Amino acid sequence: MESFLTLEAAWEETMSRTAALGTEEVELMDAYGRFLGKKVTARLPFPAFDRSALDGYAVRAADLKDAPVTLRVLEEVGAGQVPTQVVGTGQATRIMTGAPIPVGADAIVRLEVTERVDGSHEAQTVPHVRILLTVAAGEAISRQGEDTPAGALLLEAGCQIGGAELAVLGANGVDRVTVYRRPRVGVIVSGAEVRPAGQSLEAGQVYDSNGPMLAGLIREQGGHPILYGQVGDDLEATARLVKKAAASCDLLLTTGGVSVGDYDLMRDAYVQAGGELLFWKVSMRPGTPVTYARVGATPVFGLSGNPAAAFINFVLLVQPVLRKLAGHAQPEHRPVKAMLDSQIDARVIGLDRFLRVNLIMQEAVLTAVLPTHSQKAGILTTLPHTDALLRIPGGTSVQHGQLVDVYPLQRGVHT
Ligand SMILES: Nc1nc2c(c(=O)[nH]1)N[C@H]1C(S)=C(S)[C@@H](COP(=O)(O)OP(=O)(O)OC[C@H]3O[C@@H](n4cnc5c(N)ncnc54)[C@H](O)[C@@H]3O)O[C@H]1N2
Numbered sequence: 377m378e379s380f381l382t383l384e385a386a387w388e389e390t391m392s393r394t395a396a397l398g399t400e401e402v403e404l405m406d407a408y409g410r411f412l413g414k415k416v417t418a419r420l421p422f423p424a425f426d427r428s429a430l431d432g433y434a435v436r437a438a439d440l441k442d443a444p445v446t447l448r449v450l451e452e453v454g455a456g457q458v459p460t461q462v463v464g465t466g467q468a469t470r471i472m473t474g475a476p477i478p479v480g481a482d483a484i485v486r487l488e489v490t491e492r493v494d495g496s497h498e499a500q501t502v503p504h505v506r507i508l509l510t511v512a513a514g515e516a517i518s519r520q521g522e523d524t525p526a527g528a529l530l531l532e533a534g535c536q537i538g539g540a541e542l543a544v545l546g547a548n549g550v551d552r553v554t555v556y557r558r559p560r561v562g563v564i565v566s567g568a569e570v571r572p573a574g575q576s577l578e579a580g581q582v583y584d585s586n587g588p589m590l591a592g593l594i595r596e597q598g599g600h601p602i603l604y605g606q607v608g609d610d611l612e613a614t615a616r617l618v619k620k621a622a623a624s625c626d627l628l629l630t631t632g633g634v635s636v637g638d639y640d641l642m643r644d645a646y647v648q649a650g651g652e653l654l655f656w657k658v659s660m661r662p663g664t665p666v667t668y669a670r671v672g673a674t675p676v677f678g679l680s681g682n683p684a685a686a687f688i689n690f691v692l693l694v695q696p697v698l699r700k701l702a703g704h705a706q707p708e709h710r711p712v713k714a715m716l717d718s719q720i721d722a723r724v725i726g727l728d729r730f731l732r733v734n735l736i737m738q739e740a741v742l743t744a745v746l747p748t749h750s751q752k753a754g755i756l757t758t759l760p761h762t763d764a765l766l767r768i769p770g771g772t773s774v775q776h777g778q779l780v781d782v783y784p785l786q787r788g789v790h791t
């Protein structure tokens with residue numbers, strides 16, 4: 377009877393051997409997609425000064441209690457300008473959105489409820505405004521520090537920097553950011569039948585889909601892919617390339633050659649490259665023959681050659697390791713419960729099965745829908761439409777309407 381490591385044991389083995397890489401400082405605009413290396417606190421209060429939230433007039437609210445009233449206009453203050461006059465009783469300052477509040481004023485009246493006064497004798501020389509409605513004190517004033525006071529925690533270490541985080545950093549005038557180093561992830565594709573795009577195919581050959589797929593998946597998880605091309609079924613050449621790639625990468629992935637066929641030499645190649653085999657075969661289908669080793673200090677995953685199996689190996693096993701190396705605060709998978717819309721029997725295989733599913737909301741319930749297409753490990757056109765992997769524990773069957781664990785795919789696009 378063959379023995380298979382549980383997925384949980386494989387996570388324990390791989391994650392306990394993984395630590396975040398070191399940090400480096402980059403310019404704000406180069407921080408996109410990276411993971412913050414240390415927490416960022418506010419240098420300044422935000423907003424930095426009391427400012428108007430509307431175009432209108434800065435007034436003393438008490439002056440308006442018998443509105444309509446007419447006030448004398450002292451000056452006009454735009455955003456970026458500084459008021460020079462104190463607003464006294466019976467006075468107002470014309471103000472624009474974002475401009476600092478003049479001393480003496482305690483509310484802003486929106487322009488739409490005011491009328492310029494130019495009929496009276498005095499108004500021909502000194503501008504006046506008629507305010508039609510009352511306002512409460514504090515109306516339309518954004519207070520200094522109301523978003524964040526100086527010293528407040530803005531972003532935690534380990535958060536991924538996207539547009540929202542860049543806004544927070546930008547508002548604080550942060551120009552350089554400490555981020556985790558981007559993991560260098562090597563990819564070696566094996567198989568004498570595998571050809572790169574652009575060449576013509578001979579009988580029995582296939583185009584390489586694993587290399588491009590892994591390059592994309594690595595980038596989606598914040599890594600920097602390094603493609604070492606393709607090796608045939610030659611032990612010496614494979615071992616040499618594995619050794620060379622492992623020496624200059626933080627993580628190495630190979631595809632193919634991990635099953636029991638005559639040409640499945642990847643495990644031997646790791647050993648010949650000086651590596652140590654840590655596990656082979658995990659209780660997961662597709663992707664059962666996945667292999668984990670160390671060559672020097674570099675972790676190496678031997679993924680299945682079958683494209684969908686390699687995809688599922690990557691998502692379930694490589695992704696958490698890559699995210700941990702990249703500094704992600706929450707690298708592990710967090711499965712969610714979904715209701716199953718069909719009946720599936722996995723008892724016969726005894727291994728945990730992972731099915732590509734769509735997630736939809738059905739009567740306010742998250743529901744896993746099984747596409748009609750085949751779930752075979754060599755079928756790959758379903759991948760772009762897959763929302764999540766549904767897990768059926770080995771030896772069980774799941775019924776229509778039952779709650780099941782699904783692992784949503786994390787498909788952020790990064791450069
Ligand atoms: N007797 C047994 N045979 C197989 C077993 C088994 O337990 N006993 N396991 C099967 C399972 S499950 C899988 S998965 C595959 C895994 O095989 P390998 O990881 O060794 O992969 P290969 O044999 O090299 O290739 C499998 C398949 O995928 C195609 N391929 C490979 N690389 C690429 C690539 N870069 N781009 C596109 N397609 C690729 C390759 O041509 C094969 O068709 O083993 C089963 N057999």
Ligand code: MOO
Binds near residue numbers: 660662665685754
């Ligand atoms: O485990 Mo294999 O990946 O089923 O096809």
